[in-house]
Amino acid sequence: MSFDRPEGLWLLALAVPILAFHFYRGRIRRLPVPTLLFWEQILVEEERISALRRLRHYASLLLNLLALSVLTSAVSEPRVRGLTRDPVRLALVVDTSPPMLAREPDGRSRLDRAREEARTWLDSCDGAALYDGQGLVEPFTDEIERVRRSLGELRVRPRSRAEEIVSDLRRTRPDLRVVFLAGGAPTPNRGWTEGVCVQAGEERFPTVRLRAARFGAEPVEERIVLRWNGEVLAERSIRGEAETVFEFGVDPSRHPGRRLELGGVLEAAFASPDAFPLDDVATFVVPPSAPPPVIVFHAGKPDPVLSSALEALASRGWIGERILVSLSRFDRVRSAIGEGTAVILDRCAPPEAPSGGSWLQLGAASGAELVRPVVTDWDRSGPLFDGVELTSLAVQRARLVRGGRPLIETASGPIATVERRAGLVFVALGFSADLAESDFALRAAFPLFLRNWFEWIRRGATRAFPTQASFGDAIVPEAEWLREGAYRVVGAQGESAHPVRGGEPIVPLWPGAVRISAEGREEFVAVNFFDSDSSDLARSTAPASDPAPLPRPWFRRIPYAVLAAAIVLALLLLEWFLYHRGWI
Numbered sequence: 001m002s003f004d005r006p007e008g009l010w011l012l013a014l015a016v017p018i019l020a021f022h023f024y025r026g027r028i029r030r031l032p033v034p035t036l037l038f039w040e041q042i043l044v045e046e047e048r049i050s051a052l053r054r055l056r057h058y059a060s061l062l063l064n065l066l067a068l069s070v071l072t073s074a075v076s077e078p079r080v081r082g083l084t085r086d087p088v089r090l091a092l093v094v095d096t097s098p099p100m101l102a103r104e105p106d107g108r109s110r111l112d113r114a115r116e117e118a119r120t121w122l123d124s125c126d127g128a129a130l131y132d133g134q135g136l137v138e139p140f141t142d143e144i145e146r147v148r149r150s151l152g153e154l155r156v157r158p159r160s161r162a163e164e165i166v167s168d169l170r171r172t173r174p175d176l177r178v179v180f181l182a183g184g185a186p187t188p189n190r191g192w193t194e195g196v197c198v199q200a201g202e203e204r205f206p207t208v209r210l211r212a213a214r215f216g217a218e219p220v221e222e223r224i225v226l227r228w229n230g231e232v233l234a235e236r237s238i239r240g241e242a243e244t245v246f247e248f249g250v251d252p253s254r255h256p257g258r259r260l261e262l263g264g265v266l267e268a269a270f271a272s273p274d275a276f277p278l279d280d281v282a283t284f285v286v287p288p289s290a291p292p293p294v295i296v297f298h299a300g301k302p303d304p305v306l307s308s309a310l311e312a313l314a315s316r317g318w319i320g321e322r323i324l325v326s327l328s329r330f331d332r333v334r335s336a337i338g339e340g341t342a343v344i345l346d347r348c349a350p351p352e353a354p355s356g357g358s359w360l361q362l363g364a365a366s367g368a369e370l371v372r373p374v375v376t377d378w379d380r381s382g383p384l385f386d387g388v389e390l391t392s393l394a395v396q397r398a399r400l401v402r403g404g405r406p407l408i409e410t411a412s413g414p415i416a417t418v419e420r421r422a423g424l425v426f427v428a429l430g431f432s433a434d435l436a437e438s439d440f441a442l443r444a445a446f447p448l449f450l451r452n453w454f455e456w457i458r459r460g461a462t463r464a465f466p467t468q469a470s471f472g473d474a475i476v477p478e479a480e481w482l483r484e485g486a487y488r489v490v491g492a493q494g495e496s497a498h499p500v501r502g503g504e505p506i507v508p509l510w511p512g513a514v515r516i517s518a519e520g521r522e523e524f525v526a527v528n529f530f531d532s533d534s535s536d537l538a539r540s541t542a543p544a545s546d547p548a549p550l551p552r553p554w555f556r557r558i559p560y561a562v563l564a565a566a567i568v569l570a571l572l573l574l575e576w577f578l579y580h581r582g583w584i
Contacts, residue, residue, distance in 0.1 A: 091179070098471070133162045205249060294322045361427065483502065
């Protein structure tokens with residue numbers, strides 16, 4: 001015999017006071033009696049009592065000692081070979097990687113099957129701990145129902161380190177039997193593994209490029225369905241080889257009436273989903289391809305250099321409608337300024353700070369005037385100065401610009417800045433107020449800079465988040481938008497709130513078009529793509545684990561402490577019954 005908790009044997013020490021109280025008869029008192037005749041008769045009767053009847057005097061003692069023994073066994077948990085079985089203590093590790101959502105031939109997902117197998121193990125164990133692909137979910141406990149509830153709440157995670165957790169448990173917890181529930185039978189699969197929406201060089205419209213992979217099956221003809229903002233746009237066919245490249249140009253002229261030039265959400269999906277449908281749909285947030293309309297505010301007379309540059313850009317299709325308006329009419333025109341509108345401030349400042357849209361201020365006058373400032377640095381890697389050469393620029397006059405991130409710096413401070421947050425981009429140039437006398441305006445760099453600015457805002461300079469993200473990657477705001485508060489995320493799996501403290505990132509939990517909103521503004525992000533290991537279900541294997549033991553009998557499912565308390569109560573009731581019947 002052995003004991004799981006030998007410290008509980010100290011309860012047997014309570015037998016000492018039980019024995020002492022039982023044999024203690026109290027102090028003998030001497031009393032005078034008139035005769036001893038009756039007492040002599042009683043003594044004769046006592047001598048005639050059999051040894052069996054004398055046991056009645058010890059029945060109460062035996063019942064109390066038996067109750068104490070039952071209580072001690074409930075605490076010390078004895079183990080007797082041949083009579084009791086070794087306790088089954090488990091560490092259940094359930095893989096929660098995306099492939100666990102693959103459907104088995106019976107229609108159940110791999111995660112559902114793993115849950116069912118885990119419940120079988122729980123029916124046979126005395127205690128368990130639960131882990132998912134990220135780590136500990138439920139610490140070791142003998143409350144099996146608690147583990148069952150946590151098992152039912154398991155969800156698929158973007159990343160899984162289940163195999164690493166299994167190795168660590170087998171090394172550090174030899175007292176637990178580790179059961180790994182993962183994978184399934186190899187299943188043929190195909191899906192998108194890579195994709196991008198690009199608009200390179202002088203292309204007027206973006207192109208979606210996708211790469212499809214096929215695992216564990218013969219090539220077949222595949223039909224691709226393209227949806228624009230949820231409605232079918234077109235259908236294409238591809239040959240499902242081991243790797244296939246698919247391209248689609250988002251050209252509004254080929255799909256009249258669908259308003260592709262305004263931008264939207266494009267989905268490319270296989271017409272017939274397979275056992276793992278998550279990688280069968282690729283989503284893209286396509287920026288608008290239409291040239292932005294331009295509103296120019298001036299103090300009284302438009303600058304001829306700026307007008308010539310805008311006319312040249314309009315002739316090449318880089319900008320759309322142009323509106324020239326005096327700053328005095330700012331309040332009337334302000335309602336027409338949308339997120340896709342380009343606003344140029346010609347040698348003037350807005351009456352109030354803008355809260356959204358794309359703004360370019362020429363001739364900003366927010367600081368001291370500089371004469372012949374020398375350019376010491378500029379944002380060479382940014383989109384505004386792509387192809388613009390400033391090394392030989394000899395600025396005659398400029399003003400320092402306060403606020404925002406420096407774009408062009410001199411020894412005295414920045415003469416060009418950009419302020420960017422969600423929904424707003426404000427570029428301020430502190431060159432000479434008279435553009436006709438500005439070296440920057442007279443050079444070829446000025447129209448090139450303007451073209452870069454229009455292209456930058458058209459492709460989403462006012463966005464807070466990138467348009468594309470891989471499944472499981474942390475989505476980080478590109479511009480400082482919300483530092484404290486919460487983002488609300490709406491996707492295919494419902495709605496959730498993500499608190500933000502110090503600008504911490506948002507982690508998407510499901511692929512597709514995810515809508516992120518905060519403070520009255522909404523952004524769409526396309527969450528897509530799994531690596532080849534996640535998509536290749538043919539590499540998955542059935543879990544290599546021993547079969548679950550037989551379920552515990554009904555009395556083993558009742559906690560022994562409850563049984564012990566019931567037995568002790570029954571013994572005390574028996575003692576009370578025997579006492580009132582006069583048997584003890």
